[in-house]
Amino acid sequence: MESFLIKGGVPLHGEVTISGSKNAALPIMAAALLTDEPCVLHRVPDLSDTRFMVKILESLGATARSEAGTLTIHARKIKGYADYDLVRKMRGSICIAGPLLARLKRARISLPGGCIIGARPINLHLKGFAALGAKIKIEGGYVEASVRKLTGNSVFLGGRAGPTVLGTANVMMAATLGEGVTVIESAACEPEVVDLANFLQAMGANIAGAGSPTITITGVPKLHGAEHNIIPDRIEAATFLIAAGATDGEVTLKGARGDHLRAVIDKLSEAGVAVERSGANLVARRKSRLKPADVTTMPYAGFPTDVQAQMMSLLALAPGISIITERIFESRFMHVSELARLGADIEIEGPSAIVKGGRPLSGAPVMASDLRASAALVIAGLAAKGSTQVNRIYHLDRGYEGMDLKLRGLGARIARVEEQAA
Ligand code: EPU
Secondary structure, X not given: OEEEXXXXXXXXXXXXXXXXXXXXXXXXXXXXHHOOOEEEEEOOOOOHHHHHHHHHHHHOOOEEEEEOOEEEEEOOOOOOEEOHHHHOOOHHHHHHHHHHHHHHOEEEEEOOOOEOOEOOOOHHHHHHHHHOOOEEEEEOOEEEEEOOOOEOOEEEOOEOOEOOHHHHHHHHHHHHOOEOEEEEEOOOOOHHHHHHHHHHHHOOOEEEOEOEOEEEEEOOXXXXXXXXXXXXXXXXXXXXXXXXXXXXXXXXXXXXXXXXXHHHHHHHHHOOEEEEEEOOEEEEEEOOOOOOOOEXXXXXXXXXXXXXXXXXXXXXXXXXXXXXXXXXXXXXXOHHHHHHHOXXXXXXXXXXXXXXXXXXXXXXXXXXXXXXXXXXXXXXXXXXXXXXXXXXXXXXXXXXXXXXXXXXXXXOEEEEEEHHHO
């Protein structure tokens, strides 16, 4: 297994290009199952999660060809069955359910199960399919959905933690080939949902309101192949903005969308990190000493849960007390005890973490537990004195394209090493 070995204390300086969004790419790749014609996707990030999605699509009968960030998927003839071994490795793979149901009128998919950040139920996805007329059966760890004809309906997709991103994507995809009008209420407003809707429209779907809590889909008999550019990854961008602030450097992000990052930029400003637009780029640097800030994760356009861990690393460096409240996933605090190994003083109180910031961080071996927790440990390691070894960085490779290379380009002393060799 590989680790990152980081020699901390070097301010990051320079330019970094933001990759295509993982969480936009995954459902868009699944949407290619909706047509028997080829789909051409540009700016697909080269990650273990996107490679894994390719494997899933191939296991269903599609072909995929990748060249320099462009992925061509052709689902000429497909089957509707995905087994446990595929789905359990990546919860995001559940977004094949909507396209399979729409195209084949049946899908048999293993239930994904929980993961380290929380329970990850799919009840809302199933509620949406049922509203479109699908019969749902759960048996032997599999969910089987079948329907004679998907029929438009009105469905409320708000759950206990608000809307569901992939649930909205799944129901939207299923409804594209249904008969009549489907209205999703309490739909997720994330930019990744909008990107998917744009791709579906390029395929011939009729969708209005994506990006708002009410999405209206008017079914069409058939979708065709299309070409699409995936949006830049707002979570990767946020991670680099925070790393610039944490190391007291100055980093220019090329290709990031400031309009997708408003809540993050606002909190960074409160914490003493300025993010300014410079032409098509964003530039992050400290505008004062770091200051504490209270952060609560929320559905878009609120502060993203996927940036909570990274923000905690920054606030651990800010003298004073910051309260970070996690409202989306119940157990997304696995990074807290690892940050403590670097010297951070953080206590968990129910859904909140109380960060008593400003203690100096010093390098230590730490263990990554999930994708965003890994990014938080890398940021803390970059800011800490001495050497930090972040173990199990396969989590990081799921969602960050060449993070070590990009950080080295900014002057960081970071190396990818074999765990036992370090
Ligand atoms: N929920 C339900 N029922 C459902 C679905 C979700 O109760 O049927 C709950 C979840 O338990 C959670 C909340 O609703 O409390 C929101 O979950 P959501 O469904 O929005 O999450 P997701 O669609 O499975 C995507 C991203 C996650 C990101 C979340 C929230 C992908 C592939 N994954 O997951 O990304 O954290 O939205 O923004 O798009 C990551 O990239 O590190 C990551 C975990």
